[in-house]
Amino acid sequence: MKTRTTIKDVAEAAGVGVATVSRVLSGGSASQPTRERVLAVAAELDYRPSALGRNLRQRRTGGIGLLVPDITDSFHGRVADGVLACARAAGEPVILGATGDDAESEAELIGVLLEQGVERVIAVPSGAPEPWGPAIRAGMTVVFADRRVISRDNALSAVPAVLADERAGVRNAVEYLVGLGHRRIAYLGGVGQPQRAAAFRDTLTALGIAIDEELIVFGRGTRDSAYAAASGLFQHRPDLTGVIAGGNVLGEAAVLAARELDLRVPRDVSLIMFDDVPWAELCAPPLTVIAPPAQDIGYRAAELVLRTAGRRTRGVRLPTELIIRGSCGPRR
Amino acid sequence: MKTRTTIKDVAEAAGVGVATVSRVLSGGSASQPTRERVLAVAAELDYRPSALGRNLRQRRTGGIGLLVPDITDSFHGRVADGVLACARAAGEPVILGATGDDAESEAELIGVLLEQGVERVIAVPSGAPEPWGPAIRAGMTVVFADRRVISRDNALSAVPAVLADERAGVRNAVEYLVGLGHRRIAYLGGVGQPQRAAAFRDTLTALGIAIDEELIVFGRGTRDSAYAAASGLFQHRPDLTGVIAGGNVLGEAAVLAARELDLRVPRDVSLIMFDDVPWAELCAPPLTVIAPPAQDIGYRAAELVLRTAGRRTRGVRLPTELIIRGSCGPRR
DNA sequence: ATACATGATGGAATCGTTTCCATGAAGACG
DNA sequence: CGTCTTCATGGAAACGATTCCATCATGTAT
CATH class of the missing domain: 1.10.260.40 (lambda repressor-like DNA-binding domains)
Structure with missing residues (x-):
């Protein structure tokens, strides 16, 4: 050679x-x-x-670190795609890591990035604040995507985030269901997205509907756990007439559980899923969804992390879209 | 700082x-x-x-480059996941790029990797040999995944590849359909996977069924193009009774086109898709699929690229699995 | 006691680039 | 014509690690 x-x-x-x-x-x-x-x-x-020489001299690597919980998940895939599109335009390499929504893996991957001298990171964080301490201390430029980290640490709260307007999205969906006559509406959520559940509660309250805590359940990220939560919900409360699933894995679980229990959609139960995925249209009936701008989120996050070299920036909140297909009907 | x-x-x-x-x-x-x-x-x-100092001194970057056509595609997402799993175990960072199945983008991304001193690359190649010239000349260790590059260039042919056993997979699927009584079976393929179409032809021939070239059509990667191909196929040849879709995008297109044309699956037409994706089970009816071991492909490719430091290695061919769900029935 | 092998150790070179600084030439102005 | 400014230019330092090589101490064999 x-x-x-x-x-x-x-x-x-x-x-x-x-x-x-x-x-x-x-x-x-x-x-x-x-x-x-x-x-x-x-x-x-x-x-x-050679980037090697330059990097050493400038004591930094040009690239962008990208940490997502699961690259297999359609939503995160689209976020990554947005990041890649922007990074590509800037000629910057992207270093990808999958955290599995686990704080320890996240910390380890941040360590790898630190070692590589990467100083710009975009992350869909697992939620734990601890892994980010070393990154902040090392002076990394961090931008969160889709989620933020809640912490009393000021430095962490100052990290800009590019988020979907979950509140408005969930509100629209709930209002839509209520408009169709539904009153016993369930929320099937995932950990790490408390905002959505909160928006669900708030909207019900605003509409004068009492909150039934039994109708608010959570799965733990995995497909199995989501299925168990959905199935349990349907069996325990056969009186519910509407469900909002807080993510595509949860939506998938709801569809499967409903089918398993011979609940017809939308005749027996109306279903809305947060996140639009290719298969939403393939379902029978096609799923009504709250579509977050996944790719935009990635693209904007990349723009942010590339432009805000050092100085503070405010985050961005992007609108979602309620796409009405065929999974919701009037209350039975 | x-x-x-x-x-x-x-x-x-x-x-x-x-x-x-x-x-x-x-x-x-x-x-x-x-x-x-x-x-x-x-x-x-x-x-x-600091990896910076080490890399410069050793004139190489530890990381692994990963080039896929589209990280948004479920299959490539799973391949990437496998690569990440293996790289993570080895403590190596992964630099991701999306080529869009375009030779020019591919060449550009290879250029970026070269600049970074990355000397190990895993790729689901677009198919064009040209982009790989510089990589080979620079002494990169390349491993192809899922596809290979056909070329008269010896150096390129020597690149090891981790592939699904497409031939056996397609053969099983065709035999299954023929066993159900089907004779007019169509193949809906994508460019870049000529092996699958070839296996389709060979199996028909081996079973003594004449090849009807009109029943073999190709889409060009995008969703729209796939839909056009599927829709055209169904309209042009309403006499067909079975379809094998050569990938998940094509399968999606086939499901949509069939629904649009009021063809019932599996009563009017039996459908098998190459690639198992989460939504295959959500379809009505659930899709029978040829499941390639996507994540394994990624994992094995990463193992290969990490272990074969310089010396030549043979590729690997991994078995697929025919998962029978509900989208195939006896000939009408 | 001398010669030699062994092993631990630190100094210095090296990798490829960027950047500081000194030098020198050339043009501008009084 | 002398001085000052401006600009192009190249030498050399710096970045942070690895690694070659010389040195030195210690232990062993003659």
Whole structure:
């Protein structure tokens, strides 16, 4: 394996010093003839500056770290896609890690990023504040996506977040169901998204409907746990007529559990899912969903992390869309 | 932002030379008392060796590059997940790029990896050989996943690949349909997976069924193109009784197109999809699928790229599984 | 007691880039 | 014509690790 061409080779071939080559290539000042000659030689030798040398000198790696709970999940896949799109435009590499929504894995992955000298991170955080201490202390630029970390630590609260407007999304969905006549509406949520459950409660209260705590249940992220929660809900409270699932895994569980228990959608129960996924349209009936702008969230987060080099920035809240398909009907 | 602690700090604090610290930390020889003291001091100062310095000195970056066509696609998401699992165990960062199945983007992303000094790459290649020239020349260790690149270039053909046994998978599916009495079976394929179409043809021939070229159609990756192909197929040849879709996007298109045209599955048409995705079970009826071991493919590819440092290795072919659900019935 | 092998140790070179600083040339102005 | 400013330029330091090599101490064999 032959050694790659370095800046020194270019300098020699062009008959100038390495400093001049560096300046020409990074847009510093240089005379027109020199600039042309250096560029010609660089092209001729197919020279690519090594990020290794640059990184060491500048004590940082250009890249962007991206931490998501599960890259297999459609929502996180779309977020990642948005990040990639933006990073690509900026020519920055993206280092991906999957935390499994586990604080310990998250901390470990942050450690890896720190070691690599990555100083810009986008994360869909697991929720625990502890892993982020080292990142903040090391001066990383962090942007949260889709979720934020709740903590008394000021530094952590100052981390900007790009979020979906969950409150409005959930409110719209609840209002829609209530408008159809439903009163016994359940919320099937996941841990790590307390905002959505809170919005659910608030909206019911605002509409003058008493909150029935039995109708608010949570799954623990895995498919099995989601299914158990959904199935338990339907069996325990056959009187409910509407369900809002707080994420695509929970929505999937609700569809399966309903089918298993021979509940017809939307005749027996109306169903709304938070998150629009390709299969929502394939379901029978097609699922009415609260669609968060997943890819936009990723893209905006990347913009934010690239632009806000050091200075503080406020987060962003992006609107969701209620997409009405066929899984909701009037109260039976 | 305070400067991070370097090996020099540790050396001073421990009263030894930097060389000794390096040796202790990377398992070289050192006396017991020195080793203990250095480790104690390193832990005390919370020292993490910077990958930047190491990479430069060793002229390579530890990480693994991962190039997939579309991280949003469930299959590629699962492949990525497998790679992440293995890389994580090895403590290696993963640099992700989405090529969009476009040779030019692929080449550009390979360029970024080269610049970063990444010398191990796992890719679900777009199919074009050109982008891989520079990678091979630079001495990168490449492993292909799920697909391979067909080329007269020996170096490229020598790249190991971790593949699903598509031939056996498609064969089983065709045999299953034929066993149910079907004779006019269509194949709905994507570009970039000629193996599957070939296996389809071969199996029909082996079973003594004439190949009807009109029943073999291709979509171009996007959802729209897949839908157009599926819809055209159903409209043009209403006499077909079975369809094999060569990927999850194509399967989705087939389900939608069939529904749009009021074709009942499986009464009017039997449907098998290559790739098992969460929604396959949610469909009405649940989809019978050829399930490739997506995550295993990623994991094995990562193992391969990590272990085969330089020397040649043969690829791996992993079995698929025909999962029979409810989308196939006897010929009408 | 001398010569030699062994093993621990630290100094210094090295990787490829950016950037500071000194130098020198050339133009501007009195 | 002399001085001052401006600009292009190249040498060298710096970044943080690894690793070669010389040194030194210790133990062993003759």
